[in-house]
Amino acid sequence: MKYIDFNDFERKEHYKFFESVDNPQFNICMNIDVTNFLRFVKSNKISFYYSMIYASTHVMNEIKDFRYKIRDGKIILHDSLQPSFTDMESNKNLFKIVTLPLKKDIIEFSNSAKEVSKNQKEYFPTIAEDQDKLIYFSCIPWISFTSISNEIVMNKEDSIPRISFGKYFKQDNKVLLPYSVQVNHMLLDGIHVGKYIEKLQNFIDKFQ
Template sequence: MQNFERRRDRFALFDRMDSPAVNLCFTMHLPEFRPWCKEQGLGPFHVLLCAVLRAILQVENFRYRVLEREVIEIDRLHPSYTVVNQHFDLNFAQFDWSDDVREFVARSQAAGRAAGAMEALNDNYAGMSAREAREQVFITCMPWLDFTSIQHPMASLAAPDIPSLAWGRFRSGPDCLQLPFSVQAHHGFVDGYHIHLLAQRIAAELEAIMLASPFIL
């Protein structure tokens, strides 16, 4: 927490505001990983989700949370993301972490199918402890939209310490993959520079995943 202590005054500044959240939407540039996913039989969304969550854990500022009015640093994540069910209503897919990308994708896909088959809202998160609830990142994907702005819901405007991330429709660029990407986080923890670092780490994680080349089953 030494790095946080250096910015505790920044945290105090933003935390006393009505809404301390910073929300940036930008065009993410990533290596074109979809052909690799097709070759490996892995869903692109789930591979990107894996890269995003791995990157979150590597940028310290995205691991800060507020628990019982104290700042803590988490070291693990409970993966989850939004899906639509058969009636096109939102639901939440939740699953256990795996360091192995193929197992991560399998668990993610299974959780998505299970949540998509539910009519009632998946409320498994209600059984989390207060600490476990902070070990999340809120993820949504809107593959139909090339959006330029987004406002994420928050239980309280004064408590945006769990980051909210969203991305939209993939499009091929001249030498890379491009997609709209949004990051919302507590400005006491995260500045624009840290969002830049996160974007770099996501691209690097995708490269690393492709270089590892999981065995085709």
């Protein structure tokens, strides 16, 4: 992690512009093609949810713009981000939040996430430090949503991306996944979300 001189920050004018609004968060929803990816996940008998978290985090880490954060009025740049996701408690209609580092490959991460979640007893464990290096993930596997909103604290410095998945569905011989990205407009614009989705689609298409 390092601090960035605001005078050298490329989007300082955009930062100041969106700093003037009450809530600089914006959200974009779309469908992504998970046909090949789902086939890979099933053939390897791993969790689709954990695998999508891996893919999403891996791709987001490759885009520098998503690693900029606002901390105490200053811009910082993280070396990498890590996932923090909701997961349903076994035999209960209650979720817990699970946080763990990204692993080297998708299968290792999926297996690790399953084990960590299974052994975690707390619903909302305390995260000691660097909370702004997280990506928040959630899933609503019962609904193929076309729009979604996330709870937020009214803090303009909140620059943690929020990614949500819905229930995947078939259309024109493809399997599509409702996918939502929420980010802070002080740091990111629609073009950055567009580049992220393009890279994510290309990444998951490689899995067969």
